[in-house]
Amino acid sequence: MLTPAGRILVFRLLVLAAGSLPALWLAWQWWWGDLGVVPEETVVHATGRMGLILLLATIAFSPAFRLTGWVGIMIARRQIGLWAFAWLVAHMLAWMGLEQYWDWRWIRHDMVDLPYVRYGVAALLLLVPLALTSFRRAQQAMGYRAWHWLHRLVYVAAALGVVHFWMLTRADYRLPTLAAAILAGLLLFRLVDAAIHRR
Amino acid sequence: MARYRFPSIPESAVTPRELFRQRRRFLKRGTALSAAAMLPGGLLLSDTARAWRASLSERLDGELPRRELAGNETLTPRDDATSYNNFYELGTRKSDPEVYAHKLVTDPWSLTIDGEVDKPGTLAFEDVLSRESLEERIYRLRCVEAWSMVIPWIGFPLADLLKRHAPTSRARYVQFESILDPDNLRGQRSSILDWPYREALRIDEAMHPLTLMAVGMYGEVMPNQNGAPIRLVVPWKYGFKSIKSVVRITLTEERPVSSWVAQNPEEYGFFANVNPEKDHPRWSQARERRIGERGKRETLMFNGYADEVAELYAGMDLQQHL
Numbered sequence: 437m438l439t440p441a442g443r444i445l446v447f448r449l450l451v452l453a454a455g456s457l458p459a460l461w462l463a464w465q466w467w468w469g470d471l472g473v474v475p476e477e478t479v480v481h482a483t484g485r486m487g488l489i490l491l492l493a494t495i496a497f498s499p500a501f502r503l504t505g506w507v508g509i510m511i512a513r514r515q516i517g518l519w520a521f522a523w524l525v526a527h528m529l530a531w532m533g534l535e536q537y538w539d540w541r542w543i544r545h546d547m548v549d550l551p552y553v554r555y556g557v558a559a560l561l562l563l564v565p566l567a568l569t570s571f572r573r574a575q576q577a578m579g580y581r582a583w584h585w586l587h588r589l590v591y592v593a594a595a596l597g598v599v600h601f602w603m604l605t606r607a608d609y610r611l612p613t614l615a616a617a618i619l620a621g622l623l624l625f626r627l628v629d630a631a632i633h634r635r
Numbered sequence: 636m637a638r639y640r641f642p643s644i645p646e647s648a649v650t651p652r653e654l655f656r657q658r659r660r661f662l663k664r665g666t667a668l669s670a671a672a673m674l675p676g677g678l679l680l681s682d683t684a685r686a687w688r689a690s691l692s693e694r695l696d697g698e699l700p701r702r703e704l705a706g707n708e709t710l711t712p713r714d715d716a717t718s719y720n721n722f723y724e725l726g727t728r729k730s731d732p733e734v735y736a737h738k739l740v741t742d743p744w745s746l747t748i749d750g751e752v753d754k755p756g757t758l759a760f761e762d763v764l765s766r767e768s769l770e771e772r773i774y775r776l777r778c779v780e781a782w783s784m785v786i787p788w789i790g791f792p793l794a795d796l797l798k799r800h801a802p803t804s805r806a807r808y809v810q811f812e813s814i815l816d817p818d819n820l821r822g823q824r825s826s827i828l829d830w831p832y833r834e835a836l837r838i839d840e841a842m843h844p845l846t847l848m849a850v851g852m853y854g855e856v857m858p859n860q861n862g863a864p865i866r867l868v869v870p871w872k873y874g875f876k877s878i879k880s881v882v883r884i885t886l887t888e889e890r891p892v893s894s895w896v897a898q899n900p901e902e903y904g905f906f907a908n909v910n911p912e913k914d915h916p917r918w919s920q921a922r923e924r925r926i927g928e929r930g931k932r933e934t935l936m937f938n939g940y941a942d943e944v945a946e947l948y949a950g951m952d953l954q955q956h957l
Contacts, residue, residue, distance in 0.1 A: 472730055473719035473926060537930045552917060603917060607827045607898065608727035
């Protein structure tokens with residue numbers, strides 16, 4: 437069987453695969469013309485969904501650690517969080533290039549005028565300081581308490597992301613409802629866990 | 636990354652339309668003969684089904700009058716128009732309607748015309764078809780989701796059909812109802828919309844010469860995912876008004892509530908005229924993505940049919956009346 441260090445390595449490789457392989461798959465399908473009638477639209481949707489999935493997965497890492505106590509989860513948490521951020525940056529760039537075709541007048545117009553775009557941009561902006569301070573040295577410089585407090589913004593960003601997803605949906609709300617339910621579950625776990633440990 | 640591009644076909648290599656049709660007629664006769672030989676009792680399709688499909692197909696093979704009403708704009712490739720669809724009965728993804736097209740049972744089909752008419756009735760689809768003369772019309776189609784296509788429909792003016800049933804003086808609106816078949820139509824097993832799908836027009840809109848009942852496109856019988864066997868096409872309104880797979884047409888005195896209006900009256904109005912100056916509450920309607928093109932086009936007032944239809948709405952505040 438694997439050593440503890442080996443298991444952590446395997447887990448980190450799995451996280452690497454989860455973050456990177458969908459991008460290769462998307463590129464492969466684009467190349468072969470398998471992304472449907474409007475590949476631009478497919479890429480914008482796929483990057484956004486992938487970003488939200490990874491963001492929820494990042495949030496799920498803490499409860500998973502609480503439940504299992506396995507240190508590998510905490511070691512890989514930064515990694516998956518940065519993948520989520522990368523996918524969401526790709527989502528915004530895809531929207532600018534493949535939906536707006538780099539028409540800055542319309543990019544600005546939609547960012548200012550369309551509520552669902554505003555929520556999406558706000559979510560991404562909130563994640564910028566988290567990505568910048570995700571490294572050990574930043575954590576040490578800030579002090580653990582301040583760092584921890586700052587990184588709770590991930591919940592706000594995820595909530596804004598779900599609202600963004602909800603607002604751009606037409607008629608079929610099954611997926612945004614699922615995303616909202618998962619986020620609510622994770623938040624609830626967090627609150628209950630905090631209440632228990634405060635006692 | 637570059638998209639794979641199919642090599643362009645030189646003009647000289649394109650099969651002339653007449654030759655193509657000849658070959659197809661030849662092939663069809665062959666298939667019909669061998670099918671008849673293999674299926675003694677008609678195992679797959681009922682007799683009535685065969686009746687409307689075969690006879691319509693034959694009519695489409697002949698020459699039809701053609702009217703090009705989308706300027707010089709290029710036709711949307713047929714494959715795009717049949718694989719990027721909003722037909723929530725068959726699923727909410729754009730690719731779903733093509734994938735689940737076989738779930739729409741169109742044989743047999745009948746159409747009921749009732750309400751404020753002197754001559755109501757329920758007709759087998761082949762009897763509806765046999766009364767009407769068909770023509771080809773090339774129209775723009777603008778979806779409320781800000782994408783558009785240019786499609787060669789085949790059909791007949793709705794006015795022709797309505798006149799046969801003699802609307803009464805009280806008929807002020809025309810309501811359309813689509814098929815209800817939750818056993819086969821997966822979308823109807825969830826309550827994303829109030830099924831069956833319903834749409835409606837004011838009687839003057841319904842009688843307008845541009846308003847078409849379409850039974851085919853691209854020279855062929857209407858594919859299921861595009862609303863077989865018979866659908867409405869109102870080119871100056873957002874696509875959701877052009878209800879698919881119509882089973883009932885009811886003339887009414889009161890304004891009917893259509894499915895999208897019931898779902899969200901602030902977002903989807905009764906009129907739903909294409910209007911680049913009136914945004915959807917959640918997105919802009921000023922531009923559109925023409926399927927098959929890069930970049931965006933400016934959306935035209937009444938989808939480019941203002942000269943023909945603007946007078947229907949004279950004196951109406953188009954910012955207020957969605």
